Amino acid sequence: MKLLMLILSFNLIVSTQAAEIEIEYKGWISSSDKQHVETWLKRGVETTEHTLGALQQQTLPFIIEPNLFASEPVPWGTVQRGEPDAILLQIKRFTSSRVLIKDWTLYHEIAHLYHPLLDHSDFWLAEGLATYLQNVIMLENNIFNVGEFHTRLISGLSRGAKNTLMNKGSLKRVSEHMWSLNAQQRVYWSGVAFFIEAEIALQDMGNKNTIRTLISLFQQCCKNSVISGDKNSGRLFIASLDKLSKTTIFSNLYANYKQREDFPNLSKTQIYSLQPLR
Incomplete structure (x- = not known):
């Protein structure tokens, strides 16, 4: 046709x-x-x-x-x-x-499209970012309200925790074999937890930036400087977020997350404290 x-x-x-x-x-x-x-x-x-x-x-x-x-x-x-x-x-x-x-x-x-293609071992980072941002976008544009925003995050994190029980090993390794392991829930929602932790850390230190503003800045200034699919693409992406935020929040979390074998334990209180639209 x-x-x-x-x-x-x-x-x-x-x-x-x-x-x-x-x-x-x-x-x-x-x-x-x-x-x-x-x-x-x-x-x-x-x-x-x-x-x-x-x-x-x-x-x-x-x-x-x-x-x-x-x-x-x-x-x-x-x-x-x-x-x-x-x-x-x-x-x-x-x-x-x-x-x-x-x-x-x-x-x-x-x-x-606001981040470069990341290496397979960093799929958790890419999919976590897109999943977190989809919810922020839908919240800011009144597609759903803040109650639904919190509910979706809490529900997704719960699915990620359950899937982690069936997919042992470091997040880096599981990300590399996400499809064959059927580990999408662990991979995606571990990444969401990463950006939730980073968001809370930024607001707790009084940093003027949010995840969405940093991603906007990155896409304008730095996306083309990271070679898509390169094995170091995730590390370079994280380094750019640190530079833009003038913190070491992202690199410190990244070093921990890619090796962790458990699912992040975020409380409902932490989810309710999120201010992604500051």
């Missing part, structure tokens, strides 16, 4: 440059569904940029795979690294933009 492409152009938030969203549909999709998809993608980019700043790439390609039999609105998504980075998303056909906007997948995948 001939592939259809639609290009939408609009001004990025906090940017004077125009960005282009390129949408490629792999499979048949109705005109009505296209309108819902286009509304959803535009809203998702605008929402993410409102929280993380303008994305530093001129075009943002989306590859959309319609699926009639999916059990959820967006059953799967991934980033395809390249020149430029692109995002592949499967969607359930006949899903309204209102429902799509409430799904977390798009915010998660766009958030990945």
Whole structure:
């Protein structure tokens, strides 16, 4: 079937440059569904940029795979690294933009574009960051309230702790074999715990930065200086966050987390103390 492409152009938030969203549909999709998809993608980019700043790439390609039999609105998504980075998303056909906007997948995948591709041993860092940021993005843009924000974090951390019982070994090693071990919950939520701890440490010391502001700064100044996929990419990424925050919070946590064999023990009190939108 001939592939259809639609290009939408609009001004990025906090940017004077125009960005282009390129949408490629792999499979048949109705005109009505296209309108819902286009509304959803535009809203998702605008929402993410409102929280993380303008994305530093001129075009943002989306590859959309319609699926009639999916059990959820967006059953799967991934980033395809390249020149430029692109995002592949499967969607359930006949899903309204209102429902799509409430799904977390798009915010998660766009958030990945704000950091370089990290080595397999640091997947916990990349997936933890995107998972944490998706929740911050959805909170700041009123997709859900602060109660839901806390509930989602507590629930996810609980799943991570349970999955850790079935996946022994250092977080670094488990990350390298995440798919074969079915250890996604441990890997993703250990990474979320890392950024929660860093967020709390920043606010406790009165540092003006938050995770989201540091990621915005990193993407503007330093992302291209880290070679994507290099074995040192995670360490260099962490060093940049330390430099931007003028702390050693990130490197100290990183040295501990990548070797730890347990799941981080964060209390509900700590979760409730989070102020990601300071």
